[in-house]
Amino acid sequence: MNVPFLDLRSTYLELQTEIDEAVQRVLNSGSYIGGAEVEAFENAFASFCGASHVVGVANGLDALKLALLALDVGPGDEVIVPSHTFIATWLAVSQCGATPVPVEPTADAFNIDPQQVAARITPKTKGIIPVHLYGEPAELDPLINIANRHGLFVLEDAAQAHGAVYRGRRIGSHGHAVAWSFYPGKNLGAFGDGGAVSTRDESLARRVRMLGNYGSRTKYVNDAIGFNSRLDPIQAAILRAKLPRIDEWNARRSAIAEQYTQAFGPLLATPPGPQERQGHAWHLYVIRHPDRDRLQQQLSDAGVTTLIHYPRPPHQQEAYASLGRGVGSLPMAEQYASTVLSLPIGPHLTPAQVDHVIEAVANSVASISQA
Numbered sequence: 001m002n003v004p005f006l007d008l009r010s011t012y013l014e015l016q017t018e019i020d021e022a023v024q025r026v027l028n029s030g031s032y033i034g035g036a037e038v039e040a041f042e043n044a045f046a047s048f049c050g051a052s053h054v055v056g057v058a059n060g061l062d063a064l065k066l067a068l069l070a071l072d073v074g075p076g077d078e079v080i081v082p083s084h085t086f087i088a089t090w091l092a093v094s095q096c097g098a099t100p101v102p103v104e105p106t107a108d109a110f111n112i113d114p115q116q117v118a119a120r121i122t123p124k125t126k127g128i129i130p131v132h133l134y135g136e137p138a139e140l141d142p143l144i145n146i147a148n149r150h151g152l153f154v155l156e157d158a159a160q161a162h163g164a165v166y167r168g169r170r171i172g173s174h175g176h177a178v179a180w181s182f183y184p185g186k187n188l189g190a191f192g193d194g195g196a197v198s199t200r201d202e203s204l205a206r207r208v209r210m211l212g213n214y215g216s217r218t219k220y221v222n223d224a225i226g227f228n229s230r231l232d233p234i235q236a237a238i239l240r241a242k243l244p245r246i247d248e249w250n251a252r253r254s255a256i257a258e259q260y261t262q263a264f265g266p267l268l269a270t271p272p273g274p275q276e277r278q279g280h281a282w283h284l285y286v287i288r289h290p291d292r293d294r295l296q297q298q299l300s301d302a303g304v305t306t307l308i309h310y311p312r313p314p315h316q317q318e319a320y321a322s323l324g325r326g327v328g329s330l331p332m333a334e335q336y337a338s339t340v341l342s343l344p345i346g347p348h349l350t351p352a353q354v355d356h357v358i359e360a361v362a363n364s365v366a367s368i369s370q371a
Contacts, residue, residue: 002303003344003353006185010348011249015241022237034230041236042196044243049172051198053205056231057212060159060181063195064092064129066229067177070197070207071153073098077126082112083313083333085131089157090314092179098126102315102325104332110134110286114142121146127153132161132171134309134342135187135253135281140166140174147175155179162187163250165279172198177208182239187253187283188246190235249347253282256345256354260285263358267365269339284309285345287361291368292339298364304357307342 012019026037042054057063073079075097081089083102093100103120106113110133117128128147130138140154147154154175158164162180164171172178182194197208210217215226257280269288286309289295296306313333315325327334343357 001353001356003305003349003357004346005305005307005342005344006346007348008184008189011189011242011346012191014348015245018241019238022241023234026234026237029233032233035233037233037240038231038236041231041240041243044240045196046172046198048243048246049170049178049198051173051178052200053202054196054198055205055208055212056236057195057197057208058229058231059193060179060183060195061088061092062212062227062229063179063181063197064088064155064157065095066208066211066227067155067179067197067199067204068092068096068098068127069211070204071127071155071176073126076124078122078124079126080112080117080120080128082129082131082133083315083330084110084310084336085133085157085314086159086310087314087317087319088159089129089131090320093129099124100314100320101125102330102333104330105336107332110336111136111138112143114139114146117143118146121150121152125150125152127155127176129155129157130175131157131159132164132281134286135160135164135283137161137164137166137171137279144175153177159183159186160283161281162283163246164281167279173200176201177204182235187250187281188239188242191238192232192235194231194235194239196231250281252347252349253345254280256349257282257285259354259358260343260345264361267362282345284342286340286342288336288339289341289365289368290339292341294368295361295364296341298367299360302356302360302364304360305344308340309342310340311337313337 038056046054073096077098078101079093081100083104090100103112103116112130156175156178158171158178159181161171177199180196182190199205211226212229215222215224
């Protein structure tokens with residue numbers, strides 16, 4: 001049996017009628033930039049995630065960058081970021097001319113450690129970007145309390161957290177702003193790139209929209225040096241067709257995650273714990289193993305496709321060589337990079353496929369331990 005990491009085609013087939021109708025509606029409209037479809041999705045997504053405002057943009061990286069610029073981040077500023085994350089979180093800070101300041105996760109969790117954040121604040125610190133990594137909400141309350149004490153913003157990176165819940169509220173409006181990605185593989189994915197910024201701050205939303213529209217609020221009147229970063233109406237229509245299914249799809253992911261956790265508990269390090277799992281969106285199910293590369297190869301041989309999120313931390317990328325952070329400077333990020341492995345957890349996995357993943361993992365781990 002072959003188990004793909006993610007089956008995007010089945011997502012389309014489940015909603016083929018709705019998606020085809022949505023795309024045809026846009027094609028028939030004759031309006032191909034902005035317009036009613038984008039506005040309708042923005043309103044629907046704002047209602048879904050409990051925000052007052054949503055601004056569609058071209059992709060998740062732009063969502064982070066435009067939100068940072070709208071929050072007046074620029075050269076000379078520092079922004080605290082997780083050491084263990086996809087590099088886009090860092091790139092957005094750098095593209096504003098500011099400096100990313102990495103903070104480690106704890107030894108038993110993947111997200112940024114609030115206790116370490118306070119120690120990294122300097123007079124140059126402008127804000128904090130917690131990432132809801134793999135779909136698990138970061139510990140927002142202590143981070144927001146730290147930010148409030150120091151006059152900082154909190155910009156949430158929710159690229160992997162569509163439908164996640166923190167302390168009874170959906171991710172979407174806890175901090176000053178939230179950046180979203182609708183990359184096809186996300187829990188709420190488009191059929192191409194897409195992104196958004198959600199916020200409760202009307203003036204911030206207006207500024208994000210202006211910056212993403214060439215720095216213009218009125219046609220041919222430019223108030224700032226802006227960008228061309230707008231959510232495509234075809235993608236907006238597809239996302240609106242998918243949005244009503246997110247809770248159901250996330251529930252399927254959660255059920256698979258629970259099966260994995262029950263099966264792998266004695267074998268593998270599988271944070272988070274029961275309390276954290278309650279609000280988890282399960283974008284990814286990530287295990288840890290000291291011989292990760294060998295485990296991945298054995299699973300591949302058994303027909304199970306896995307991915308690594310992420311094999312090299314940002315501080316070890318050539319793009320950030322200028323920061324001068326050598327091996328050992330961020331040990332938890334480095335340890336995770338060498339041990340994490342993401343298993344298939346898409347909502348269209350069949351029960352037989354889930355059973356095959358469980359059996360393949362158990363057999364591979366046993367084989368490695370006996371070698």
